[in-house]
Every structure is written in structure tokens, then in C-alpha cells.
Amino acid sequence: MASSGAAGPFWRAAGMTYVSYSNKCASMVRSCLKEPHRTEALEREKVHFSISKWVDGKPEKPSIREGTGGD
Amino acid sequence: MGVLPGHVPTIAELKPGVMTVHEGTDVSKYFVSSGFAFIHANSVADVIAVEAVPVDHLDSNLVQKGLAEFTQKLGSASTDLEKAEAQIGVDVYSAMNSALTG
Numbered sequence: 359m360a361s362s363g364a365a366g367p368f369w370r371a372a373g374m375t376y377v378s379y380s381n382k383c384a385s386m387v388r389s390c391l392k393e394p395h396r397t398e399a400l401e402r403e404k405v406h407f408s409i410s411k412w413v414d415g416k417p418e419k420p421s422i423r424e425g426t427g428g429d
Numbered sequence: 430m431g432v433l434p435g436h437v438p439t440i441a442e443l444k445p446g447v448m449t450v451h452e453g454t455d456v457s458k459y460f461v462s463s464g465f466a467f468i469h470a471n472s473v474a475d476v477i478a479v480e481a482v483p484v485d486h487l488d489s490n491l492v493q494k495g496l497a498e499f500t501q502k503l504g505s506a507s508t509d510l511e512k513a514e515a516q517i518g519v520d521v522y523s524a525m526n527s528a529l530t531g
Binding site for chain 2: 368369371372373374379380381382383384386387388389390391392395399
């Protein structure tokens with residue numbers, strides 16, 4: 359179980375975060391479900407949010423992002 | 430790893446795989462996509478997962494196809510990120526495959 363403490367898991371070494379890793383795994387599992395569970399699960403993947411960058415302490419115009427998961 | 434009442438308090442990171450729950454004589458198997466298991470001192474255990482599905486909700490044809498697809502991607506991947514994604518695919522689909530055939 360001991361590791362040198364250098365790289366950690368392979369996905370971390372490739373620059374991925376745990377959250378991305380976990381979401382990708384979940385997405386793969388969802389894609390293997392039988393119907394009707396599959397359509398229910400794909401609903402869970404949908405995202406819809408508004409995002410705005412802050413410049414000089416003020417928010418810029420927000421933009422809406424939506425779609426089916428991914429980054 | 431097996432958990433019974435009185436288990437030492439543990440935090441465990443889970444790999445994609447099967448979690449079997451025994452309630453009396455009933456046994457249910459769930460496939461967990463990844464996540465954590467917390468076992469507390471009072472013998473309460475929490476399992477946190479993004480997706481945990483009963484094993485019989487998995488379609489074995491889709492699993493086989495996915496496994497073949499990602500094994501092939503692993504062979505042709507070039508960047509570190511592509512390799513990591515392909516490896517994740519191989520790990521997850523292999524685990525689903527073992528869950529269905531094991």
C-alpha cells in the first residue's frame with residue numbers, strides 16, 4: 359500500500375482533479391444503464407448555471423451555461 | 430473490505446466496484462462509480478458516491494462495447510490527459526464487467 363508520495367493516483371499526475379475523475383466515472387456508469395434508468399440518470403447529468411468573471415472587484419456580464427455534464 | 434458493527438472508525442476511498450449490503454438474510458449488490466466510505470465510532474457507516482446503481486440495472490452489452498472502446502483508446506492515446514481518461518474508462522468498464530460476470 360505504501361507509495362513514494364510522489365505522483366499519487368495516475369489521474370492526479372495527468373492534471374485531473376478528484377471531482378473531475380469522480381464525475382467521469384459516474385458518467386461512464388450512467389451510460390451503461392438499462393432503460394428506463396438511463397433516461398433518469400441522464401437527467402442527473404444536466405447542468406444549468408450562470409457564471410460571471412470578476413474584474414477589478416466588479417462582476418462582468420454573466421453568461422448562462424447549460425448542457426449535459428462534461429467540463 | 431468487510432464492515433461489521435464495531436469496525437474501527439475508517440475513512441476509505443472507494444474504487445469503481447461492487448458494494449454488497451446484507452440486511453438480515455437479504456443481500457443487495459450495488460455498483461458504486463467511485464466515492465468514499467466513512468465508518469464512525471458508533472458503528473454507523475456512510476457511503477458517498479456520485480452514482481450507485483443496483484448491479485442488475487447495468488446492461489452487459491453496453492459494458493462490453495465500452496470496455497472495447499476504451500481499451501482501444503488506451504492504445505492510441507497520446508497526451509497524458511487522454512491516457513488518463515482512457516485508463517479511467519478501462520478501470521470503470523472492467524469493474525462493471527466483473528460485477529456482471531462475477
